[in-house]
Amino acid sequence: MRRAADCPTLLVESAHAFEEMKAYIQDRYEGVYxxxxxxxxxxxxxDHIPADAHPAARRWGGLATAPDEDPPHVPEPYGQKRSDPRSEQIVHPEAGRPVTAQVLPADTTPL
Structure with missing residues (x-):
């Protein structure tokens, strides 16, 4: 592993600041596989990791889950509603890049 002092192109305040950030990340991900x-x-x-090993789950006692209830009712807008062209990219992806659902291993979460 290279030290910050050996990498002159890094944009950090100091070698000490880099080592501090590195230690934080190593501590956060210790034991995650x-x-x-x-x-x-x-x-x-x-990477698909055990859900209970996710850094957020370890810090907050579990991962956030979607509520069981329906989303709140959104009132209809006044006047004509224009379509956002970005939504077409989501609904109709490029032909060469189809979107497929992926099944995760049981009791894992993507990281």
Whole structure:
């Protein structure tokens, strides 16, 4: 592992500040391991870790879950509502990049 002092292009306040950040991250992820890894449609590696090992779960006593109730009613807007072109990209993805659902291993969460 390289030290901050050996990397002149790093944009940190000091070598001490870098070592402090590194220690924080190492502490946060200590004991976290991937049960399985996959690659998303953008080519990024996604690790699937035990849900109870996720740093947020360890800090807050569990991961957030969606409520069981229906979302609140949103009133209709006044006047004509224009379509947002960005939503078309979500509803109709590019032909060369189909979106597929991925089944996660049991009791894991992506990280």
């Amino acid at each position: 991937a049960l399985e890894s996959s690659v998303d449609t953008d080519g990024r590696v996604v």
